[in-house]
Amino acid sequence: MKDESGQVIVIGGGAAGLMAAGTAAASGRKVLLLEKMETPARKIRITGKGRCNLSNSAELVEFMSHFGKSGKFLRQSFQQFFSGELVDFFQSRGLPVQHERGGRIFPAANDAPAVARVLIDWAKDCGVEFHTGERVSRLLIHDSEIRGVVAGGREYSARQVILATGGRSYPRTGSTGDGYRLAEQCGHTVIAPRPALVSLKTAKEQVRGLAKLNLRNISARLYINGSRKAQAFGELTFSGTGIGGPIILTLSTLAVDAIREKQRVAVHLDLKPALDDRKLDARLLRDLESRAKEPMESVLRGLLPQKMVPYCLREVEIAPEQIAGQLSAKLRKRLRTWLKDLRFDIIGHGSWEEAIVTAGGVKTSEVNPKTMESKRVKGLYIAGELLDIQADTGGYNLQAAFSTGWVAGQAAARVL
Numbered sequence: 001m002k003d004e005s006g007q008v009i010v011i012g013g014g015a016a017g018l019m020a021a022g023t024a025a026a027s028g029r030k031v032l033l034l035e036k037m038e039t040p041a042r043k044i045r046i047t048g049k050g051r052c053n054l055s056n057s058a059e060l061v062e063f064m065s066h067f068g069k070s071g072k073f074l075r076q077s078f079q080q081f082f083s084g085e086l087v088d089f090f091q092s093r094g095l096p097v098q099h100e101r102g103g104r105i106f107p108a109a110n111d112a113p114a115v116a117r118v119l120i121d122w123a124k125d126c127g128v129e130f131h132t133g134e135r136v137s138r139l140l141i142h143d144s145e146i147r148g149v150v151a152g153g154r155e156y157s158a159r160q161v162i163l164a165t166g167g168r169s170y171p172r173t174g175s176t177g178d179g180y181r182l183a184e185q186c187g188h189t190v191i192a193p194r195p196a197l198v199s200l201k202t203a204k205e206q207v208r209g210l211a212k213l214n215l216r217n218i219s220a221r222l223y224i225n226g227s228r229k230a231q232a233f234g235e236l237t238f239s240g241t242g243i244g245g246p247i248i249l250t251l252s253t254l255a256v257d258a259i260r261e262k263q264r265v266a267v268h269l270d271l272k273p274a275l276d277d278r279k280l281d282a283r284l285l286r287d288l289e290s291r292a293k294e295p296m297e298s299v300l301r302g303l304l305p306q307k308m309v310p311y312c313l314r315e316v317e318i319a320p321e322q323i324a325g326q327l328s329a330k331l332r333k334r335l336r337t338w339l340k341d342l343r344f345d346i347i348g349h350g351s352w353e354e355a356i357v358t359a360g361g362v363k364t365s366e367v368n369p370k371t372m373e374s375k376r377v378k379g380l381y382i383a384g385e386l387l388d389i390q391a392d393t394g395g396y397n398l399q400a401a402f403s404t405g406w407v408a409g410q411a412a413a414r415v416l
Ligand SMILES: Cc1cc2nc3c(=O)[nH]c(=O)nc-3n(C[C@H](O)[C@H](O)[C@H](O)COP(=O)(O)OP(=O)(O)OC[C@H]3O[C@@H](n4cnc5c(N)ncnc54)[C@H](O)[C@@H]3O)c2cc1C
Pocket: 011, 012, 013, 014, 015, 016, 017, 034, 035, 036, 037, 040, 041, 042, 043, 044, 046, 047, 048, 049, 052, 053, 054, 055, 134, 135, 136, 137, 164, 165, 166, 167, 169, 170, 173, 174, 175, 176, 177, 178, 179, 355, 356, 357, 383, 384, 385, 386, 394, 395, 396, 397, 398, 399, 401
């Protein structure tokens, strides 16, 4: 099939696809964006709990470290379009940003839907033609060169196609993993997709009575087959079925892989990370002495959130009415150990419906890191979460989608 139009086709109207489409159109190319949902950018609208943590101000090397092994692949994209360029992009289009703890960058108005609106309006102003409600089902390839796509039974021709269909997480936003099949169809290797940045499940009785409890400034250690693999400090939330919140999401990628390989996984919490064993013992002795006549139930309220007190008493096997001044040294030691090393056996992880990102995806060694062009199919570019790139929370994942989208849009526009 001959491409008479000279158009670039972008598949998927998420962060990567919109950035790619606008960039190619701004460089003077005719661009058609095919999005299977009725509205593009559904995922962007719900990012950052509706606030959209769109990037992070960390320096390049630290930024890349949040992607683990896949960070290296992204270096050349970040060198072309990074957080500074992204902030300028949004600020110059009437969306000021604010910087928060940990370098996180948010829109000043805390408005994720506004991020989607700015991107869509910009792409339209650049001349991108949107076809929504159109799902691409096939790529047309001839002699290892892209010739077009099939969507809704209709063939669209193009010599440059940017595949930006996202991962598999939050499928109700449209990211149902179509891109993996499309990429495999043209010879790409897909590293098995797994839910990442996801909560972890424990036996129900282990979290009984703790649902919705939020703990701040605690530390969590991840153990796989009895050996310590990672640690995170910050905030944790209990649910009726397990543990979640920022520090658990951080540990979840390693945990999910280990669970799937049927390894033994446990998370140990240190509820008093600022105190070593000696200091914690001194603190306990002080509390027990100064409140010697009170029941342990009320003494523990000074050490733990209210909801955790009955849980702690049950686990450490101290009677609620036990008089503090008469607590044995053995029980005090058991309490101290519990506070520093509260253990949860992990028996599973959250589903695709609640995973923030997808680990795995199109193997990055099969994609040119300078242009995002496929090394298997000429004229095919792959951007965003569909690639085997995934990072911690903190704005890194969206920046990677924007950066790879920008690079793909530039590169596709250059070839004619
Ligand atoms: C709840 C939640 C909160 C998040 N918060 C943050 C955050 O604050 N900061 C951060 O950095 N990251 C966050 N992320 C991750 C981030 O949103 C994603 O990494 C990023 O949006 C990926 O962009 P993408 O363009 O690659 O894919 P997507 O945004 O998933 O877009 C892919 C698009 O392709 C379309 N599509 C799929 N298949 C087809 C097809 N066959 N034909 C046509 N169109 C198709 C989909 O409908 C979709 O619109 C969050 C994710 C979730 C789920």
